[in-house]
Amino acid sequence: MNPYLSIIIPAYNEENKIKDTLENIKDIKEISEIIVVDDGSSDNTSKVAKEVKSDKITVITQDKNRGKxxxxxxxxxxxxxxxxxxxxxxxxxxxxxxxxxxxxxxxxNDEADVIIAKFPPAKKKGGLGFVKGLAKESVLEMTGVELDATLSGQRLFKKEVLEKFDEIPFGYGVEVGMTIDILKYGYRIKEVLVNMTHSETGRDLKGFIHRGKQYYHIKKVLRQKKKEWR
Structure with missing residues (x-):
């Protein structure tokens, strides 16, 4: 019997992309269900998602934006x-x-307990690499494991791994914090190169503010993990 595979898609104001995102995974036979969580969008994200024809898709609509x-x-x-x-x-x-x-x-194929998508290099010039470097160095420092895609949110987990967490942490440091915990618990992580693309932040004020928040949250998570795992 094939494993039951659920995909969770948190979405905020993605009415222009959510249809294509769903249409291109709904017929993958290994995927059993797709759960779209509309995080209080002010556009038609929920409406567009519900219009995609598939018995696999469930749409949950939150009344207000609460974060990923x-x-x-x-x-x-x-x-x-x-x-x-x-x-x-x-x-x-x-x-x-x-x-x-x-x-x-x-x-x-049981090659790992967690699979992380490794994106190709960004097409748009973003930051100066501080955030990505901090994330990579933080995981290496804490676990001795060198990973390139520590910030990637595209991940597959065996259920037993997620059962170790009472809840998914909040904030921009979530991926780094979870990666450290997963490795410390002794689970195996594998990165897989994919040809995925998504919205990129550029070298404008909005982009720098976003990366500043990421940097702050990762530093905060690292301090917390050093206390937890010392």
Whole structure:
């Protein structure tokens, strides 16, 4: 019997991308259900998602924007009841969401307990690499494991890994914090190169503010993890 695989997609104001994101994964035979959590969007994200024809898709609409961590936890309440494998995908992947198939095969083959999507280099010039460098160095310092895609939110987990967490942490440091914990618990992580694309932040004020928040949250998470694992 094939494992039950749930995909959770937190989405905020993604009416332009969510249809393509869903259309390109709904027919992947290994995927059993897709849970879209509309994180209080002010556009038609929920409406567009509900119009995609598939018995696999469930749309949860939150009354207000509470952030990605809250949306993931909301989706997990549903997914954890049935799933053997749970995946997180962003709502803005568009047609490149089909690349999730590259993550499914290695986890089904027991090559690792967690599979992380490694994106190709960004097309748009973003920051100066401070955030990515901090994330990579933090995980290496804490675990001795060198990973390139520590900030990637596209991940597949065996259920037993997620059962170690009472809830998904909130804030921009969530991926780094979880990666450290997963490795410290002794689980195996594998990165897989995918040809995924999503919205990129540029070298404008909005982009620098976003990266500043990421940097602050990662530093905060690192301090917390050093206390927890000393």
């Amino acid at each position: 961590g809250y949306a993931l936890n909301n989706g997990l309440k549903v997914a954890m009841t049935k799933a053997d494998i749970i995946g997180f995908l962003d709502g803005d992947l568009g047609s490149s969401s089909k690349e999730v198939a590259k993550l499914i095969t290695p986890i089904l």
